[in-house]
Amino acid sequence: MHEIAQGFWYAGHFLLVLAIFVTLYMFYLSTKETHKTERHLIMIALLAIFIDILSELSLSAGITTTALYFLSIAGEFIGALIILLVLFKVRRGKIEIEFKPLPPNNRVEASITPGLLLLKADETNGQLVCRFSKGRQSLIISRKNEDYWRALGCEAPVIWLSKVENVRNVINPRNLEYLAHITVQLMNGKGEKFVFIDGLEYLIIENSFDRVFRLLTTLKDYALLHNTMVMVEFEPETLSKKELALLLREFPIFKKET
Structure with missing residues (x-):
């Protein structure tokens, strides 16, 4: 039972990391020609998470070494840290416009043509x-x-x-x-x-x-x-x-x- 639970944990963890990798890659594609600094950071994060995925696959296959554990943990840590940094940088440059309702009986100075x-x-x-x-x-x-x-x-x-x-x-x-x-x-x-x-x-x-x-x-x-x-x-x-x-x-x- 313990081995089955551990297998499910590895599978769930792997799928979660894979989903983060795919989402991050889609975000990378969406920033084409814009946010050049963020694109470089995302490339590093993708590489770190990719290393984590390879380590997870090796561990799930029964290949257990200290180096693999280190690569898995380091990949997750570096990837998560860079993702937070990218989100912070993008947030700082976002559009913060709010279209507020106009007061009643508001007067216009010129008529428009749609x-x-x-x-x-x-x-x-x-x-x-x-x-x-x-x-x-x-x-x-x-x-x-x-x-x-x-x-x-x-x-x-x-x-x-x-x-x-x-x-x-x-x-x-x-x-x-x-x-x-x-x-x-x-x-x-x-x-x-x-x-x-x-x-x-x-x-x-x-x-x-x-x-x-x-x-x-x-x-x-x-x-x-x-x-x-x-x-x-x-x-x-x-x-x-x-x-x-x-x-x-x-x-x-x-x-x-x-």
Whole structure:
């Protein structure tokens, strides 16, 4: 009976370690092109846990040596320690935006048009964005940091497009899936919503035009469904003729009031 119980313990322990290894490997794949420091740490953790798995298999097969016991314990300890460190580092750089309900009888300064509209780059765009964001649930995704927008008087949450790590409310420009997730999270709220995105050229350089174009079409569809206006700033001279033609065919240009 003791041997059977011990066998079940080894099997359960092995399956648990294997599950941690697979989960960690999936997390490693999901951080492709982002969180480079964390990826290196995860590789070390994967190696440590892999050594632990091999040691467990050897021990369960009846090969019992002091070295195997040491490798098993060391693999688990090092792997667990690195996992905690990685989680701490990722937590420090996470998005911490909370879309709070607006007060009743909240006044807006400009009416919106649901969908995605292009906005030609201009020095006065900041003031326009502040006017549209006032009085409604809004989000600014920008190459300019939060201090810039606060200086203009914008109160909307700001996500900074940057490769800087371990900074609050920063999204790596290559993590388009997470950027879409955060944006759709706002759109799912009640009432009118407004989203402003600049740095289109930066996103294209870091990814590709095709990937960014697919992102914009997805946001457009969600915006139409959820009463949201997405405004994307662009500079026509930085795009090829084909790229510009595709954008203009899919998205209208926002015309400022004169």
